[in-house]
Amino acid sequence: MNNTKNIVVLVSGGGTNLQALIDAQNRGELGCGKISCVIASKADAYALTRAADNGIKTRTLIRKDYADIASYSIAMRDLLIEEEADVIVYAGFMTILDENVCDAFAGKMVNVHPALIPSFCGKGFYGLHVHEEALKKGVKVSGATVHFVTAECDAGPIILQKAVEVMDNDTPETLQRRIMEQAEWKILPRAVQLLCDDKIVIEDGKTCIKD
Numbered sequence: 001m002n003n004t005k006n007i008v009v010l011v012s013g014g015g016t017n018l019q020a021l022i023d024a025q026n027r028g029e030l031g032c033g034k035i036s037c038v039i040a041s042k043a044d045a046y047a048l049t050r051a052a053d054n055g056i057k058t059r060t061l062i063r064k065d066y067a068d069i070a071s072y073s074i075a076m077r078d079l080l081i082e083e084e085a086d087v088i089v090y091a092g093f094m095t096i097l098d099e100n101v102c103d104a105f106a107g108k109m110v111n112v113h114p115a116l117i118p119s120f121c122g123k124g125f126y127g128l129h130v131h132e133e134a135l136k137k138g139v140k141v142s143g144a145t146v147h148f149v150t151a152e153c154d155a156g157p158i159i160l161q162k163a164v165e166v167m168d169n170d171t172p173e174t175l176q177r178r179i180m181e182q183a184e185w186k187i188l189p190r191a192v193q194l195l196c197d198d199k200i201v202i203e204d205g206k207t208c209i210k211d
């Protein structure tokens with residue numbers, strides 16, 4: 001019996017989180033999962049080059065080609081079904097998909113967010129904006145969160161979080177980089193491994209990790 005799980009990674013940009021997943025896979029750290037396909041919402045996403053360089057199948061589903069989120073979400077759902085996705089990872093994927101996808105793959109989709117949810121999250125909080133807002137507020141600690149994706153933006157059950165210190169002289173760029181290095185690139189592959197190995201239980205909107 002083949003119990004390998006197909007991991008489909010959704011990307012929009014540079015793809016450093018995708019790279020962290022590829023590196024983890026190469027170290028044998030994705031458990032029963034194997035990255036089977038990378039889907040980009042933008043044709044020029046550098047993440048596509050990273051995937052191709054590592055022999056991973058790539059597809060594009062360009063957000064601008066669709067009139068609205070509903071039609072884009074239905075197209076994405078059909079593509080994910082076609083790709084036989086078992087686990088779906090938003091790795092710097094900048095489009096909020098609706099219940100057409102989230103309900104079809106409930107409990108199978110995870111997102112990495114560059115802050116400690118429930119701080120600095122929700123609509124409009126993505127990429128560098130998150131770090132700009134954290135610095136504006138003057139928080140001393142920020143970090144990253146991996147959570148299940150639901151139709152409500154950044155509101156699904158939290159799987160893993162890691163805190164990162166904010167420095168007095170941080171810019172959004174330096175804070176972003178430190179959070180990626182110290183938190184995102186570690187907790188995202190770990191959460192994907194746990195999900196692929198069926199080690200995450202959701203109860204009352206909260207997760208519990210089975211060991």
Ligand code: GAR
Binds near residue numbers: 015094125
């Ligand atoms: C990462 O910091 C990721 O957490 C964030 O965008 C960056 C993508 O970088 N995602 C979001 O803000 C989603 N709301 P990458 O393309 O190099 O992985």
